[in-house]
Amino acid sequence: xxxxxxxxxxxxxxxxxxxxxxxxxxxxxxxxxxxxxxxxxxxxxxxxxxxxxxxxxxxxxxxxxxxxxxxxxxxxxxxxxxxxxxxxxxxxxxxxxxxxxxxxxxxxxxxxxxxxxxxxxxxxxxxxxxxxxxxxxxxxxxxxxxxxxxxxxxxxxxxxxxxxxxxxxxxxxxxxxxxxxxxxxxxxxxxxxxxxxxxxxxxxxxxxxxxxxxxxxxxxxxxxxxxxxxxxxxxxxxxxxxxxxxxxxxxxxxxxx
Numbered sequence: 001x002x003x004x005x006x007x008x009x010x011x012x013x014x015x016x017x018x019x020x021x022x023x024x025x026x027x028x029x030x031x032x033x034x035x036x037x038x039x040x041x042x043x044x045x046x047x048x049x050x051x052x053x054x055x056x057x058x059x060x061x062x063x064x065x066x067x068x069x070x071x072x073x074x075x076x077x078x079x080x081x082x083x084x085x086x087x088x089x090x091x092x093x094x095x096x097x098x099x100x101x102x103x104x105x106x107x108x109x110x111x112x113x114x115x116x117x118x119x120x121x122x123x124x125x126x127x128x129x130x131x132x133x134x135x136x137x138x139x140x141x142x143x144x145x146x147x148x149x150x151x152x153x154x155x156x157x158x159x160x161x162x163x164x165x166x167x168x169x170x171x172x173x174x175x176x177x178x179x180x181x182x183x184x185x186x187x188x189x190x191x192x193x194x195x196x197x198x199x200x201x202x203x204x205x206x207x208x209x210x211x212x213x214x215x216x217x218x219x220x221x222x223x224x225x226x227x228x229x230x231x232x233x234x235x236x237x238x239x240x241x242x243x244x245x246x247x248x249x250x251x252x253x254x255x256x257x
Contacts, residue, residue: 014211015048019194019204023138023248024049026192027107028056030136030252036060037104040128042093042121043067043111047076047086053107054083061085064103068092093121100127101257105134110248112175113139113166119178126182131257135184138192139171141247147209148243149236150229158229161219162212172249184253196244199237205244209233 014020027049033039033056044050044065054063063080064087067073073090080086089097093115106125115121125135146159163169176187196205213226236242 013202014204014207015046017202017204017207019246020048023109023192024052026190026250027109027136027138028052030190030250031056031105031107031134033057033061033105038062038064038102040096040098040103040106040125041065042106042108042125043114044076044088045069045072045109047072047079047088049107049109050076050086050088051080051083054080054086057085059085062087064089064098066091066093066096094124096124096128098128101130103128103133104130105136107136109138110140112137113142113168113171116167118168118171118175122178122182126255129255129257131255133255135179135253135255137171137175137251138248139175139251141172141249142166142169144245144247145208146245147205147212147233148245149241150232154225154229154232157221157225158212158216161216161221164219165215172251175251176253179251179253183256185256187251187253189252190250192248192250194246194248197237197242199233199242199244204246208244208246 035058037057038061039053039057041049041053044067047065050063050065057063062085065076066089070090073088077088091097094117106129112118147155172189179187199205209230213230216226217223233242
């Protein structure tokens with residue numbers, strides 16, 4: 001899935017929701033940033049995390065955001081236009097135009113599941129990190145990113161189609177091993193589970209419903225089936241048998257060089 005145009009707008013709305021804010025708060029806490037640090041955000045999207053990092057590192061530090069989407073970079077620049085210590089680069093994660101050993105920490109939220117060759121991206125990030133610097137990543141266990149309430153056959157169809165939206169469904173299940181092989185130490189994970197039993201027009205669950213519905217339509221699922229799935233979600237909520245679940249996982253590691 002490419003986060004351009006309507007998808008980029010939806011992504012920014014999801015990042016501004018309760019789930020998006022709480023994930024960034026968990027990331028900022030885990031980063032434990034010092035004044036003057038240089039911190040890289042891999043897959044910066046609309047720039048919300050970069051804004052938080054820039055304020056944390058102070059004027060002597062730098063917050064660097066990379067993203068392959070030009071529209072996301074443009075939105076991030078607009079969001080951070082009043083901050084003088086931000087840098088944005090439109091590029092892929094496996095080829096970043098920065099000097100080796102120049103970064104104090106690298107962070108990523110909801111990015112590595114969309115990278116085809118995770119190994120190349122991790123090697124590139126390792127090149128940029130200083131000795132004893134941190135790498136932090138939040139990725140979702142997509143097998144558990146799910147609506148509950150619609151009829152099982154139709155619900156399974158919608159979620160099975162949605163599996164195609166990213167390259168890797170369960171990054172947290174294998175990321176630790178990759179980091180260990182690259183020389184990272186002190187690796188630990190923290191689950192960030194979310195459960196919604198209600199929706200509104202400005203909720204993460206509603207945005208997730210729109211995301212899955214739009215993706216299913218783009219993959220050729222009949223409009224009638226998508227509309228029926230959404231109708232069943234609404235009916236399940238009205239009857240008190242609706243639930244949406246998401247389990248992102250925060251991975252922390254320190255690089256030994």
